[in-house]
Amino acid sequence: MDPIRIVEVKEAVLADNDAAARSNKERMKAQNTVLINLMGSPGAGKTSTLLQLIARMKDTLRIGVMEADVDSDVDAQTIGDAGVRVIQLHTAGLCHMDADMTRRGLEAMGTKDLDVIFLENIGNLVCPAEFEVGADLRMMILSVPEGDDKPLKYPLMFTVSDVMIVNKIDTAPIFDFDLAAACERACALNPRLAVFPVSARTGEGFDELADYLKAFIQERRAQA
Amino acid sequence: MDPIRIVEVKEAVLADNDAAARSNKERMKAQNTVLINLMGSPGAGKTSTLLQLIARMKDTLRIGVMEADVDSDVDAQTIGDAGVRVIQLHTAGLCHMDADMTRRGLEAMGTKDLDVIFLENIGNLVCPAEFEVGADLRMMILSVPEGDDKPLKYPLMFTVSDVMIVNKIDTAPIFDFDLAAACERACALNPRLAVFPVSARTGEGFDELADYLKAFIQERRAQA
Numbered sequence: 001m002d003p004i005r006i007v008e009v010k011e012a013v014l015a016d017n018d019a020a021a022r023s024n025k026e027r028m029k030a031q032n033t034v035l036i037n038l039m040g041s042p043g044a045g046k047t048s049t050l051l052q053l054i055a056r057m058k059d060t061l062r063i064g065v066m067e068a069d070v071d072s073d074v075d076a077q078t079i080g081d082a083g084v085r086v087i088q089l090h091t092a093g094l095c096h097m098d099a100d101m102t103r104r105g106l107e108a109m110g111t112k113d114l115d116v117i118f119l120e121n122i123g124n125l126v127c128p129a130e131f132e133v134g135a136d137l138r139m140m141i142l143s144v145p146e147g148d149d150k151p152l153k154y155p156l157m158f159t160v161s162d163v164m165i166v167n168k169i170d171t172a173p174i175f176d177f178d179l180a181a182a183c184e185r186a187c188a189l190n191p192r193l194a195v196f197p198v199s200a201r202t203g204e205g206f207d208e209l210a211d212y213l214k215a216f217i218q219e220r221r222a223q224a
Numbered sequence: 225m226d227p228i229r230i231v232e233v234k235e236a237v238l239a240d241n242d243a244a245a246r247s248n249k250e251r252m253k254a255q256n257t258v259l260i261n262l263m264g265s266p267g268a269g270k271t272s273t274l275l276q277l278i279a280r281m282k283d284t285l286r287i288g289v290m291e292a293d294v295d296s297d298v299d300a301q302t303i304g305d306a307g308v309r310v311i312q313l314h315t316a317g318l319c320h321m322d323a324d325m326t327r328r329g330l331e332a333m334g335t336k337d338l339d340v341i342f343l344e345n346i347g348n349l350v351c352p353a354e355f356e357v358g359a360d361l362r363m364m365i366l367s368v369p370e371g372d373d374k375p376l377k378y379p380l381m382f383t384v385s386d387v388m389i390v391n392k393i394d395t396a397p398i399f400d401f402d403l404a405a406a407c408e409r410a411c412a413l414n415p416r417l418a419v420f421p422v423s424a425r426t427g428e429g430f431d432e433l434a435d436y437l438k439a440f441i442q443e444r445r446a447q448a
Contacts, residue, residue, distance in 0.1 A: 041265045041266045041349075042374055069377055070350060070379070071376070071378075075377075093350075095348070123265070124351075125347060126294060126317075126319035126346065143267075145368075146266050149296075149298055154295075155294070174395060
């Protein structure tokens with residue numbers, strides 16, 4: 001494949017991130033493209049989750065991926081190898097993507113012919129939850145080795161997300177991870193949270209998640 | 225035990241975090257107390273690492289722990305049960321501890337009769353690396369399930385740390401984690417990094433780490 005394009009995106013000194021997020025959302029809606037913000041800790045499995053989803057969605061949907069990282073382009077290379085459009089965003093050390101950085105990424109990648117765009121946010125369970133980027137859907141990954149107490153300690157991420165993906169579910173016995181307890185704690189913060197236990201290593205659970213996303217994308221695009 | 229004391233620490237509008245960090249360092253040095261900043265991703269095992277270290281160090285050293293969290297006091301309760309002085313710091317949503325927040329934590333906990341204080345920083349592999357708190361030693365935890373590529377993606381944390389603890393090493397075969405590759409990547413950024421593979425579940429590797437810390441603390445206190 002071609003070399004990965006890398007764009008340096010720096011934090012904007014914007015008074016109103018929410019206004020910039022709304023503007024992103026309106027622009028994507030106008031061209032009938034769905035934007036999904038994927039968040040989670042370092043190593044939770046964001047890139048491998050995208051690979052599983054791309055394999056199940058790329059035959060019927062035109063997919064773009066924006067890989068946001070503090071440094072490196074290893075994730076973008078991996079995604080590019082999966083045969084979808086990808087751009088690497090570097091955040092100059094910043095720990096999250098904001099709406100204006102997202103806008104610049106969208107413009108640099110080119111989005112008009114895409115049905116759905118995944119933004120893989122910086123690996124961080126705190127800051128990305130505080131910044132709207134204009135996404136139609138916010139998905140967060142809690143991976144089993146992180147522990148089932150994370151909703152207690154990082155409540156905002158679980159509160160603002162629409163979907164909680166519980167990754168590495170095949171290792172639950174090794175880590176004494178209590179899925180019911182994790183769900184209960186997360187859903188106490190956010191009763192409308194949709195929960196999908198998966199394993200990006202075995203593929204378990206991804207048919208259900210891909211079906212959910214396809215239905216969401218279809219419904220959202222029908223409204224546009 | 226008594227209820228955990230919780231202190232709300234908010235970000236200071238300080239022009240010079242480094243100056244505040246130097247001030248913390250001088251104050252701790254003047255009273256012969258060593259301050260250790262413990263960092264890592266959510267779920268990397270910071271609290272369980274502290275429990276293993278406390279068990280090996282509390283007979284010969286007077287230990288204090290500052291638990292920094294966005295929310296909850298579950299970690300502080302756990303540490304308090306281990307029989308050392310502990311205070312819970314809440315960061316009002318902020319993703320890292322800065323030097324002035326650390327000062328307020330030290331003052332609220334009371335430190336004059338302590339030999340060593342561990343600051344368990346917010347679970348985050350990005351932001352805490354950017355803020356000096358005045359620690360004598362910076363330890364970061366990379367846990368095996370996060371993956372051996374993390375030094376490539378979050379280089380600053382590996383660059384500013386003195387010690388890399390590789391936790392959950394007992395799960396390395398399950399996660400295809402290459403310890404040599406992780407070390408090579410981290411040490412390329414920071415050749416003086418001391419690496420300790422451990423398992424906070426089995427206790428493996430903690431005798432070596434505790435011995436290293438005891439020697440460091442002894443040497444540092446002898447200089448004071």
